[in-house]
Amino acid sequence: MKNFSFMRLSIWFYLVIFFAYLLGPLVIMSITAFNSPGFPRAAPWECLTFEWFSALFQDERILNGIWNSVLVGTGTVILSVAMGLAGALMLTQIWPKLRATYYTIIIAPILVPGVVIGISTLVFWDRVNRMLGLDADSFLSSGLFLTIIGQSTFIASYCMLVLVARLQRYDNALTEAALDLGASHAQTFRKVLLPFMRPAIASAAVLAFLASFENYNTTTFTFGEYPTLTIELAQKVRYGITPAISALAFIIVLLTVFAALFNEAKIRRQELVAAARKTATVEELETGKFRLPGFLSSNTAAVLLVVVAMATIAVVGTATVYSPAQCIADVKETKRLETELRIQELLQRRADEAARRAAEEGEQSDQAPATDATPKPSNDSGFGNVFNPGTLQDGGTETPEEEPENSGSGGVFDPGNLQSN
Amino acid sequence: MSAGVGVNLENLWIRFGDFVAVRDANVNINGGDFFSFLGPSGCGKTTILRAVSGFLEPSEGNVLIGGNNMKGIGPNKRPTALIFQNLALFPLMKVWENITFSMEIKGASAKERRKRADELLDMIALTGQGDKLPAELSGGQKQRVAIARALCAEPDVLLLDEPLSALDLKLRQHMRSELREIQKRVGITFIYITHDQGEALTMSDNVAVMRAGVIDQIGDGKTIYNDPNTAFAASFVGENNVFRGTVKKVIGNEVMVSTNRSGDLMARISSNNVGKMKEGDDAMLFIRPEAFALAPVGTQGDHFVTAQVTKEEFEGNVFNIFMEGEGGKEMKVSLPNLGQSFESHKGEPMTLEYDVHNAVALPAGVLATE
Numbered sequence A: 001m002k003n004f005s006f007m008r009l010s011i012w013f014y015l016v017i018f019f020a021y022l023l024g025p026l027v028i029m030s031i032t033a034f035n036s037p038g039f040p041r042a043a044p045w046e047c048l049t050f051e052w053f054s055a056l057f058q059d060e061r062i063l064n065g066i067w068n069s070v071l072v073g074t075g076t077v078i079l080s081v082a083m084g085l086a087g088a089l090m091l092t093q094i095w096p097k098l099r100a101t102y103y104t105i106i107i108a109p110i111l112v113p114g115v116v117i118g119i120s121t122l123v124f125w126d127r128v129n130r131m132l133g134l135d136a137d138s139f140l141s142s143g144l145f146l147t148i149i150g151q152s153t154f155i156a157s158y159c160m161l162v163l164v165a166r167l168q169r170y171d172n173a174l175t176e177a178a179l180d181l182g183a184s185h186a187q188t189f190r191k192v193l194l195p196f197m198r199p200a201i202a203s204a205a206v207l208a209f210l211a212s213f214e215n216y217n218t219t220t221f222t223f224g225e226y227p228t229l230t231i232e233l234a235q236k237v238r239y240g241i242t243p244a245i246s247a248l249a250f251i252i253v254l255l256t257v258f259a260a261l262f263n264e265a266k267i268r269r270q271e272l273v274a275a276a277r278k279t280a281t282v283e284e285l286e287t288g289k290f291r292l293p294g295f296l297s298s299n300t301a302a303v304l305l306v307v308v309a310m311a312t313i314a315v316v317g318t319a320t321v322y323s324p325a326q327c328i329a330d331v332k333e334t335k336r337l338e339t340e341l342r343i344q345e346l347l348q349r350r351a352d353e354a355a356r357r358a359a360e361e362g363e364q365s366d367q368a369p370a371t372d373a374t375p376k377p378s379n380d381s382g383f384g385n386v387f388n389p390g391t392l393q394d395g396g397t398e399t400p401e402e403e404p405e406n407s408g409s410g411g412v413f414d415p416g417n418l419q420s421n
Numbered sequence B: 001m002s003a004g005v006g007v008n009l010e011n012l013w014i015r016f017g018d019f020v021a022v023r024d025a026n027v028n029i030n031g032g033d034f035f036s037f038l039g040p041s042g043c044g045k046t047t048i049l050r051a052v053s054g055f056l057e058p059s060e061g062n063v064l065i066g067g068n069n070m071k072g073i074g075p076n077k078r079p080t081a082l083i084f085q086n087l088a089l090f091p092l093m094k095v096w097e098n099i100t101f102s103m104e105i106k107g108a109s110a111k112e113r114r115k116r117a118d119e120l121l122d123m124i125a126l127t128g129q130g131d132k133l134p135a136e137l138s139g140g141q142k143q144r145v146a147i148a149r150a151l152c153a154e155p156d157v158l159l160l161d162e163p164l165s166a167l168d169l170k171l172r173q174h175m176r177s178e179l180r181e182i183q184k185r186v187g188i189t190f191i192y193i194t195h196d197q198g199e200a201l202t203m204s205d206n207v208a209v210m211r212a213g214v215i216d217q218i219g220d221g222k223t224i225y226n227d228p229n230t231a232f233a234a235s236f237v238g239e240n241n242v243f244r245g246t247v248k249k250v251i252g253n254e255v256m257v258s259t260n261r262s263g264d265l266m267a268r269i270s271s272n273n274v275g276k277m278k279e280g281d282d283a284m285l286f287i288r289p290e291a292f293a294l295a296p297v298g299t300q301g302d303h304f305v306t307a308q309v310t311k312e313e314f315e316g317n318v319f320n321i322f323m324e325g326e327g328g329k330e331m332k333v334s335l336p337n338l339g340q341s342f343e344s345h346k347g348e349p350m351t352l353e354y355d356v357h358n359a360v361a362l363p364a365g366v367l368a369t370e
Helices: A002-032 A051-057 A060-093 A096-111 A114-131 A143-167 A172-180 A185-214 A229-237 A243-279 A282-287 A300-321 A325-366 A377-384 A389-394 A400-413 A415-420 B045-053 B095-100 B110-123 B139-152 B169-186 B197-203 B221-226 B231-236
Strands: B009-014 B019-029 B033-036 B062-067 B080-083 B157-163 B190-195 B208-212 B213-220 B241-251 B254-259 B263-268 B284-287 B292-295 B304-314 B320-322 B330-336 B349-354 B359-363
Touching: A002 A243, A051 A243, A060 A096, A060 A143, A060 A229, A096 B221, A114 A143, A172 A185, A172 B080, A185 A229, A229 A243, A243 A300, A243 A415, A282 B009, A282 B241, A400 B033, B009 B045, B019 B045, B019 B213, B033 B045, B033 B197, B045 B062, B045 B080, B045 B157, B080 B139, B095 B110, B095 B139, B110 B139, B139 B169, B139 B320, B169 B190, B169 B197, B190 B197, B197 B221, B208 B221, B208 B231, B213 B221, B213 B231, B231 B241, B231 B284, B241 B263, B241 B330, B254 B284, B292 B330, B304 B330
Parallel strands: B033 B190, B033 B208, B080 B157, B157 B190, B263 B359
Antiparallel strands: B009 B019, B009 B062, B208 B213, B241 B254, B241 B284, B254 B263, B284 B359, B292 B349, B304 B320, B304 B349, B320 B330
8 A cells, every 4th residue: 555655656746747847947937037137047137028029020030031921831741741641541551561662662752861861852953953053043033943852852751651541540441432433533532532541641741840840950961042940040040049049939828829739629629519419309400409519618629729728818918018127227236236336345345355465465565585586566466366266266467547447447357337338 | 133233253373472462263252142252251251352352453353343354443433332340431531421431532512412311310320419429339330321421322232341340140131131121222233241151141142152261152041051062151151060971872973971980871973073083082061959859769771870879968959969970079969948848858869860852972182161
């Protein structure tokens, strides 16, 4: 019994650790999007601010990157779902002995590093472009085309895996039944196979879009004049990051939560409707008295969805009227005071030190004949006090006259000063 | 007969690599007939059906539907509709959409389709269930929807591939009469595939008995049952007791067989084998369980069989007696329950008599394995 509860406890502990590991970074990053310091950090909490969101939406390059990512993503979804479906159908139709080989070949792009795919796409299409005698700014060498083609080479394989899983559950007798009832092959594909594949096609499309959206290592070779979001972010990070990127991350997390909740709510609703239909009597169905269950009834996902949507609307609403200027000013003020306090402290310490040294010097001059090895006591301090920890703070210079200027230049390295200027 | 469209198979061969699935099949199916292919699983009956529906090109020979050669014509262009073993209802379409699929692809409007679906739903006694999904129907209802869907295509020939095999016994018996009823009403040719001889005999105008790709016999139910062509047909259709032996004497269309166990027995030669059996040939003699009658114990003669009783069973309408038969196999005798008293004879010898006309002699051949 004791063992058992210990087991449960450790499982809970493990779960907490696991989810903290999984979601912790996202939560921290989302918090930094609302904190006012110019460097993304969650603690110390200074002021609630939405300025990073407006900073994000005023950043032309980020917006352009998002637009390019959407363009590339759409193209990749269309191309790779089509290729994936063709590949999956081929896999079920192909001569059984060839199936294993075919599978390996079609899966290979997933195993090839993205960098290699990027380079080879660039080289290959450049060759094609030249062979066709086209200019360097032709469609075939445009960044959009190359990125879509390059990403699709391996994303199509992902799509195929998703589609094959569904296709394996397809009863070929359905195709035969449709043919037997007079449908052409095209009609059978459109009216029987495609509707059956629709859920898998939807998930393949989502997968393809996400894979395209987050791709960096292939795109970095092919983007040309169409830098995607990941490329822009990578370039931005080189010059230091701001919470605007956290804001973008937060928006993406929020959209993901929305999508997941919406999907869950839809599935739950379908289940509820199916259950309701099953219990409904024929008369109810006949007379149209049959009532579908409400969207929110016993559907936790839908309720959550609505709650999250409300929260978002509320936040956006407050964001438009809320101004953290006062808070930021207060924080600035406290910081200024803090810095002043610190400067005072430093000055005090140095004054003390100078007094102590003066006293020491006085002592030394008294004993001057005893220590003739030391040539000039006034100059000696620069060398002889190297090992004095107190000198570290002053960068070796310790003449009291220089102190005010010294603290001004030294303040550059004080992180607190970043915000105050 | 009604003016249905007939189906002819001419010297039909179907091979898969080295395996011969159908061997030189010649069948004439009259228009408007309910025709069954009966045989154990793997005998090639489904293969024939697929050749008729167009999913399989015959290796040799022709399939003619209504006198037209179907060579090179795809399944979607043939005037046939197939009811699949697993029914193959479209799982994502509602019942009415399933039924009228053949109209949808011809471009009929939803209103027209709905109207026709309601008519057909009335016919199959599923009125008002058109908006359900196939998964929400019971086995028998799905069965009827599959039939309605096939009929909606207005085929000249309806092909049924063991459509009742997945149903429970009660429903199967009900669907048998229903199918027969529907066939009479629409008057089109039905080709029915089954391994259940009860289904074949009760529903069909004509039956073809198949074994390992070969059609052993074609005839109506009575002929198949009473006058089998081969040892296989005799043993596959219905229950039968076999006596192996050699032909001792041929007298007109009757024959005396000296059997391995029960001495010389007389039998009628099956009508297709008259003149083909000679003295000294290996022969098999078949007597149905219900063809026996009790006789005084120890009676000798060419239509008396004596054996030890091993088991007795009371089945209500009949009393089954199992006796020591050939090769460890029991011989079954069914005596009708006419109110007489049955005393147990377990372990005792018993003598049975039969009418020579009810015993069939055939050249020795492969028996159906049960």
